[in-house]
Structures are given as C-alpha cells and as structure tokens.
Amino acid sequence: MQYRIQLSAGMAEQLGDVITVELSQETVTIADLRTKLKEQYLEVASQLQGSFFTHHQRLASPNELVLPSDPIALLQSGPGMETVVSTCGFFVITYDPINTDEVTSKVLDPSHGASLTFHGTTREYTQGQRTVLLEYEAYVPMAINTMKQIGDEIAERWPSSRIAITHRLGTVRIGEASVVIAVSAAHRDTCYETSRHAIERLKQIVPIWKKEVWEDGSEWKGHQLGGWNPHNTQ
Incomplete structure (x- = not known):
C-alpha cells in the first residue's frame, strides 16, 4: 500500500512537496513511516531527527495507526x-x-x-x-x-x-x-x-x-x- 506524505522546508526543496512510500504490512504506524523514510531517502535521513509527523492535521504519536488515504505531513524543525x-x-x-x-x-x-x-x-x-x-x-x-x-x-x-x-x-x-x-x-x-x-x-x-x-x-x-x-x- 502507498502512503503520501506532505513535506516542508529543506526536505521539500530536495524531494518535492509530496513523496510516496510503500509498505506491505497490514497495519502501519507513524514509526513505520519514519523507518521507511530513513531507508528510502538516505539524503535526508539526518533531517528526520528533528522532524515530526502530523496525522489529520494534528501531531501524531509514534504508535499511531495510519491508512493510505489519511492526510499525513512531516514538519521540519529549522x-x-x-x-x-x-x-x-x-x-x-x-x-x-x-x-x-x-x-x-x-x-x-x-x-x-x-x-x-x-x-x-x-x-x-x-x-x-x-x-x-x-x-x-x-x-x-x-x-x-x-x-x-x-x-x-x-x-x-x-x-x-x-x-x-x-x-x-x-x-x-x-x-x-x-x-x-x-x-x-x-x-x-x-x-x-x-x-x-x-x-x-x-x-x-x-x-x-x-x-x-x-x-x-x-x-x-x-x-x-x-x-x-x-x-x-x-
């Protein structure tokens, strides 16, 4: 299943405003998305440490479950x-x-x-x-x-x-x-x-x-x- 993630700041400049990651497991959490991003986009892995996910326009916890259709974004600290x-x-x-x-x-x-x-x-x-x-x-x-x-x-x-x-x-x-x-x-x-x-x-x-x-x-x-x-x- 594919998950679309809205990016901001430096990561958006490098990768574009929206990126897509694909995960095969039945249930996916915010932590799973972070892990996949680190693997798939090595060039921005260092920036992920100071970044935080939002889910349905609110801050998301690492264990929060997400669906492919959900609005997901990544906020980057400056x-x-x-x-x-x-x-x-x-x-x-x-x-x-x-x-x-x-x-x-x-x-x-x-x-x-x-x-x-x-x-x-x-x-x-x-x-x-x-x-x-x-x-x-x-x-x-x-x-x-x-x-x-x-x-x-x-x-x-x-x-x-x-x-x-x-x-x-x-x-x-x-x-x-x-x-x-x-x-x-x-x-x-x-x-x-x-x-x-x-x-x-x-x-x-x-x-x-x-x-x-x-x-x-x-x-x-x-x-x-x-x-x-x-x-x-x-």
Whole structure:
C-alpha cells in the first residue's frame, strides 16, 4: 500500500512537496513511516531527527495507526530550533520570529470546540521607562524539558486538552512576540485555565533570562521571583 506524505522546508526543496512510500504490512504506524523514510531517502535521513509527523492535521504519536488515504505531513524543525513532543503538546525554542498560525495549527483538533492563542510581546514602556528591545537567553536542554513538564502537568489536570508553546531567544524588538502559547479543548473554560497555567508556570520554572535594554542602560531579569544574570558565574 502507498502512503503520501506532505513535506516542508529543506526536505521539500530536495524531494518535492509530496513523496510516496510503500509498505506491505497490514497495519502501519507513524514509526513505520519514519523507518521507511530513513531507508528510502538516505539524503535526508539526518533531517528526520528533528522532524515530526502530523496525522489529520494534528501531531501524531509514534504508535499511531495510519491508512493510505489519511492526510499525513512531516514538519521540519529549522536551524537553531529545539523541539520536544509530549502526549498533549509540542514545545519549541527558536531564534527565528514566531509564526503564530503554525503554533496554533499544532493544537487544532476536530473533537475540540475551543482554541485560544496567547502572545507575549515586547512592550515599549514599563513603569514609565522606555524599552528599546529585549534579549533572551536560555539553558536550552533544561528549558525544553521544563516546557515539557508544563505539558505533562496540563495533561494530568486537563486530560483532553492540547498545547503548543514556542519561545524565542535572541533579540526581540518592540511589538514582536517572545512567546506564543496555543491551547485547545472541548470547552472554552478549559482553554482559559490551561493557557493561564502554561504562562504562569513558564515564568516560574523555565530557565529563560530576559535582558531589558533601555535608552540609558540595561538589566538581566530571570523568573518572577527576582533578577538573575546568566553570565554571572558566582
């Protein structure tokens, strides 16, 4: 049986927008497709490590069963991007501008009647002081793991919800988004609760530092409990 897979980014440039793989077994999973791609397309095997399948326009788990007629796509992480997937979400740290539509698309589910997207942007004035820009740094391995921890907390508390968080590092200018959080659930009240939990916990536990750059100085700030300079080794 033949399975059509929609590609993106660098793999689409190399192989075309859609590729076809053929598998003979009676039941096929997402993991089977990944294995077959590695065997059939050696030239893009290294790119598969940072890529993730979608099935019916939602993130797919490795053991998920697929049919030849199903819409299947492969999302590719870009350069400088770290990504992790949990049972309920998709978590990304990147140096690139955040594509809100892309983040939101990760949580859409035909069984959900509500979705909500939160943007955290750089504001120009804070307590009367004019901000020129913000700079973000992170201990990426721990940051990505604690973002997944937030997803696990949400999965336990609101089992049917889905969440995607993308946080940007580097320079973020006035009006640009530093973080986008998208959630979906069967009902709107769960969306509101899940979104609030996600942003509050992100501020509390994810090791991302923000440098506020003003017209006359700058200051590193950490989580909500106080400032922290990531370059201070003491």
